[in-house]
Amino acid sequence: MTIIEIREVKRTWKLLRNINPSIVADAFYSKLFLEHPRLRSMFPKDMDEQYDKLITMLSKIVARLDNLENIQQEVVDMGERHKSYGVVPKHYDMVGEALLWTLEKGLGDDWNDEAAKAWSKCYGILAAEMMG
Numbered sequence: 481m482t483i484i485e486i487r488e489v490k491r492t493w494k495l496l497r498n499i500n501p502s503i504v505a506d507a508f509y510s511k512l513f514l515e516h517p518r519l520r521s522m523f524p525k526d527m528d529e530q531y532d533k534l535i536t537m538l539s540k541i542v543a544r545l546d547n548l549e550n551i552q553q554e555v556v557d558m559g560e561r562h563k564s565y566g567v568v569p570k571h572y573d574m575v576g577e578a579l580l581w582t583l584e585k586g587l588g589d590d591w592n593d594e595a596a597k598a599w600s601k602c603y604g605i606l607a608a609e610m611m612g
C-alpha cells in the first residue's frame with residue numbers, strides 16, 4: 481500500500497471508531513447474514529464476543545499498517561484458524577463486501593473513492609495472507 485492509502489485507511493477507521501463499536505459490528509454482521517444467510521451457522525449464537533474480537537483485530541491491523549510484516553505471522557496463524565472454522569476463499573469476498581458497505585454507511589460524507597480503493601487494497605492484502 482502507498483503512504484497515502486495507509487493514511488486514508490487510518491483516517492477513516494479513526495472516524496468509524498467514534499461510533500459505538502457494537503453498532504458498527506452489528507451493522508456488519510447484519511449485512512453479511514442478510515446477504516449470505518448460510519454463513520450464520522458458522523458463528524456462535526451469541527455474537528457479543530465476536531463483535532469485540534473483530535473490531536479489536538481490525539484496530540490492531542490498521543494501527544500496524546505501516547509495518548505489516550510485524551504482524552504477518554499473527555495474520556497467517558489467524559488464517560489457519562479460519563480454515564478450521566470452515567472458511568473458504570469465496571467467504572473472504574463476502575466478508576470484504578460487507579466490510580466496505582459498513583464503512584461506507586458508517587462514514588457517510590467522509591467516505592469517497594480514495595477511501596474505497598485504499599480499503600479494498602488493505603482488505604485484499606489481509607485476505608490473501610489469511611488464505612495463504
Ligand code: HEM
Pocket residue numbers: 519522523524530533534537538558561562565567568571572573575603606607610
Ligand atoms: C480480514 C478478515 C478477517 C478478520 C480480521 C477476522 C477476524 C476474526 C477474529 C479476530 C476471530 C476470533 C478468533 C480467531 O482469532 O481465530 C475470528 C473468528 C471467526 N471468523 Fe473471522 N475474520 C476475518 C475473516 C473471516 C471470514 C472471511 C469468515 C467467513 C465467514 C470469518 C468467519 C469467522 C468465524 C466462523 C469465526 C469463529 C467464531 C467462533 O466460533 O467463535 N472470518 N475472526
